[in-house]
Amino acid sequence: xxxxxxxxxxxxxxxxxxxxxxxxxxxxxxxxxxxxxxxxxxxxxxxxxxxxxxxxxxxxxxxxxxxxxxxxxxxxxxxxxxxxxxxxxxxxxxxxxxxxxxxxxxxxxxxxxxx
Amino acid sequence: xxxxxxxxxxxxxxxxxxxxxxxxxxxxxxxxxxxxxxxxxxxxxxxxxxxxxxxxxxxxxxxxxxxxxxxxxxxxxxxxxxxxxxxxxxxxxxxxxxxxxxxxxxxxxxxxxxx
Numbered sequence: 752x753x754x755x756x757x758x759x760x761x762x763x764x765x766x767x768x769x770x771x772x773x774x775x776x777x778x779x780x781x782x783x784x785x786x787x788x789x790x791x792x793x794x795x796x797x798x799x800x801x802x803x804x805x806x807x808x809x810x811x812x813x814x815x816x817x818x819x820x821x822x823x824x825x826x827x828x829x830x831x832x833x834x835x836x837x838x839x840x841x842x843x844x845x846x847x848x849x850x851x852x853x854x855x856x857x858x859x860x861x862x863x864x865x866x
Numbered sequence: 867x868x869x870x871x872x873x874x875x876x877x878x879x880x881x882x883x884x885x886x887x888x889x890x891x892x893x894x895x896x897x898x899x900x901x902x903x904x905x906x907x908x909x910x911x912x913x914x915x916x917x918x919x920x921x922x923x924x925x926x927x928x929x930x931x932x933x934x935x936x937x938x939x940x941x942x943x944x945x946x947x948x949x950x951x952x953x954x955x956x957x958x959x960x961x962x963x964x965x966x967x968x969x970x971x972x973x974x975x976x977x978x979x980x981x
Contacts, residue, residue, distance in 0.1 A: 784968060791875075793957060793971040809968060841911065855969055857911035 753778045757842050757858035764832055765866050772827045772861050774842030780856070781846065783825040787811065788839040788860075797840075800825055832865040839863075868893045870960050872972035879948045880980050886933075887943045887975045889958030897963035900934065900941045905955040905974075914956070917941065919963070945977075953979040 755776045764770055776783065784799040786809075796809030800819040814836055816828040825844075829836060842858040869892045879885035891900070902914040917925045917934050924932050929946045945952055958972040 786971075791973055793870075793973040794969075795971070796968045799968055839909065843911075854913050854916075860909040860911075 753856065755842055755844055755856050755858035757840070757861045759861060760859065761862045763864045763866065766833055767831050770829050770832060770863075772829075772840055772842075772863070774825045774827065774858060775823050776825075776842075776844040776856070777823065778844060778846070778856065779822065780844035781822070783819070783842065783844045784809070784855075785815070785817065785825070785827050786841045786843065788841060794841065797827065829863075832863075834865045837863060837865050868895075868898075868960050868962070868970050870958050870970050870972035872956075872958055872975050874975045875973070876976045876978070878978040878980055879945070879952075881948055881950060883948055884944060884946045885948055885977065887945075887956050887958075887977065889941045889943070889972055891939050891941065891958075891960045893939070893960065893962075895962055895964070899961045899963060900932075901959040901961070901969070902930070902932070902941075902943045903957045903959060903971075904952075905957065906951075906953070911957075915943065948979050950979050950981060953977060 758773045781802045785797040786794040788794045795811045797815050798817040800806045806817050840861045843855045845855045871890045898919045900917045904912045904914045915925050915927045915930050924934050931944045933942045955974045955976050957974045959969045961969050
């Protein structure tokens with residue numbers, strides 16, 4: 752089954768404690784992306800990656816890091832989480848060869864709370 | 867930068883009736899794609915319908931159809947014969963046709979379906 756898998760699905764942590772949200776896709780997609788969803792703001796892109804070792808900032812990259820060492824994985828790293836990073840996070844992927852209106856496949860979301 | 871505006875934070879519809887969700891966008895590009903995503907309480911992002919800007923014909927997927935007005939930069943979603951399962955948050959999204967550019971989302975419209 753084609754899917755994007757995120758872990759953990761839920762996490763409560765404290766300010767300053769480094770954490771990583773993993774994302775893995777099994778569709779051999781080149782393009783992967785992280786979004787955060789906040790009430791009244793919709794989804795905003797944090798980082799994206801066009802392929803292995805190619806990453807770039809989205810609209811709200813501050814406080815986040817990413818890496819793309821393998822095609823299937825795109826972890827989101829919060830080096831020193833702060834309460835304003837409490838949010839619902841989505842990982843998504845798409846075929847890079849698709850130049851049309853290809854579907855962006857989303858993971859199930861990770862609810863992060865920073866105390 | 868492109869922006870997407872959903873002017874209705876909340877809408878409600880009676881079961882079996884028809885409802886239209888509004889979306890406008892701002893872009894200087896001529897070639898792009900538009901999408902409607904549904905987010906039920908499970909938080910999963912589900913693609914409902916997509917439209918290619920160069921196609922004049924409005925997209926249709928079963929009970930879901932769009933009214934795409936390119937000159938007015940409007941992309942509304944019509945849901946016919948509304949069902950209880952249609953209750954969700956709906957997001958309008960825009961993507962440029964050039965390269966693997968990110969999806970730009972509106973802030974969402976929460977749709978309630980009344981039995």
